[in-house]
Amino acid sequence: MIGLPLTALDSPQLLLDLDVIDANLKRMFGAGKERGVNVRTHFKSLKCGGLARYIHERGGATFLCAKLNEAEVLAGVGIRDILIANQIVSPIKMQRLAELAKRVKLTVCVDTEANIDQLSKAMSAAGVTLGVLIEVDVGMARCGVLPGEAAVGLAQRIARSPGLRFEGLQGYDGHLQLMADMGEKRTKCLQGMEQLIGTRRLIEKAGVAVNTVTGAGTGTWEFVAGFPGVTEIQPGSFVLMDCAYHAVRPEFGCSLSILAMVMSVSPKWYVLDAGSKAISKDFGMPMIKGHAGETVTRLSEEHTKVEGEGMLAKVGDLREVIPAHCCATMNLHRQCIAVRAGKVEAVWPIEASGRYD
Ligand SMILES: Cc1ncc(COP(=O)(O)O)c(C=O)c1O
Incomplete structure (x- = not known):
């Protein structure tokens, strides 16, 4: 397929526009440098090892992910600094986690004493050291301990646990990412960050050093990057984007589309x-790239119905469909076609698609 124009491809195909990805990476990594924070790219949005390597080659050496299998894919393509931004609690996964911690600098999140003890026992038995962040709930009401004292006891426990290395805090504001009102988003985001940094100061006062404070996504990156005491941001969707995110973050271009006939x-x-x-339709209807008057009105399993006045579409014409949720769409495909200036530059497997372990 290498070198072929889009018109020579069978449909449907998942396309990645490399020029748009380059611009998105430049913007986010450049902003990170300017504001003095590390940009850790979220792999749960990508799931593709070839794309992770591409990002690594352009200055994104650190990644986070949601699942152990995603971390294994990252390690397999040479990524050496990986955060699993979740609690790993299954006893069956302890061995895999320890094996991976032998190969890369690996960090996980915790929010209970029991999980700290479980990880410490498994890692020390395997003779490895695992980095640990305490997840703090900054308003999303998902995982994590509440800001304040609760984290201090956990930090002290991690610091004295063999096989573990206390790294710091994660506070992800997922409830704000797609909020359209930028003023309200900023206010709520900064409130969360104040609570997170307040928690950092309490832990430091108790004598435990905090190296990392990480958070934010594509929707809140600009409020969190540069907030005093935050060392890192962890967005993912900015690489591929989708029409739901593009509505609130137009500074990043949509590089992902589905070529359809x-x-x-x-x-x-x-x-x-x-x-x-x-x-994927979990975040709403997709859009048709470059055809503003054409509206997707129905998405069934193998059909997308597109309506509009005076459309000139003919059977056999190609369209590029921009999904409303990039992460869920990547999970539906086995491979992606990386395109530059309308021609295929690479074909990459999406190794972690359809995997949840
Ligand atoms: C822990 C965590 N960090 C960061 C993100 C940011 O991702 P995105 O930039 O795709 O919004 C997510 C998204 O779900 C997340 O769960």
Whole structure:
């Protein structure tokens, strides 16, 4: 496929526009440098080892992910600093975690004493050291301990646990990412960061050093990067983007699309040969790239219905569909086609798609 134009490809295909990815990386990594924070890229949005390597080559050496299998894919393509931004609690996973900690600088999140003791026992038995962040709930009401005293006891426990290295805190504000009102988003985000840094200061006062304070996503990066006491941001969607995120973060371009072919035409609509099995709809309807008057009105398993006035679509025409959720769409495909200036530059497997372990 290398060198072929898009018109020579079968449909549907998952496309990545490398020029748009380059611009997104430059913007985010440049902002990180300017503001003195590390940008750790979230791999749960990408799931593709070739793309992780591409980002690494352009200055993004550190990654986080949601799952152990994603961390294993990252290690397999040479990434050496990996955060699993979740609690790993399954006894069956302890051996895999220890094996991975032998190969890379590996860090996980915790929010209970029991999990700290479980990790310490498993890592010290394997003779490895695992980095640990305490997850702090900065308003999302998902995982994590509340800001304040609760984290101090956990930090002291981690610091004296064999096999563990206390790294610091993670406070992710997922509830704010797609909020459209920038003023409200900023206010709520900064409140969360104040609580997070307040927690950092309490831990330091208790005599435990804090190396890392990490948080934020594509929707809140600009409020968190540069906040005093925060050392790192952890966005992921900024690489690929989607039409839901693009509505609130237009500074990043949509590099991900699904190439689909018109397979049926009526006077007021046409139908594409890809549906919800190829284009995630959990965050809403996708958009048609470069055709503002064409609106997706229905997405069934293998059909996308597109309506509009005076459309000139013919059977066999190609369209690029921009999904509303990039992360879930990457999880639907086995490979992606990396394109530059309309021609195929690389074909990468999406190794972690369809895996949840
Ligand atoms: C822990 C964590 N950090 C960061 C992010 C940011 O991701 P994104 O930039 O895709 O919003 C997420 C998204 O779910 C997350 O769960």
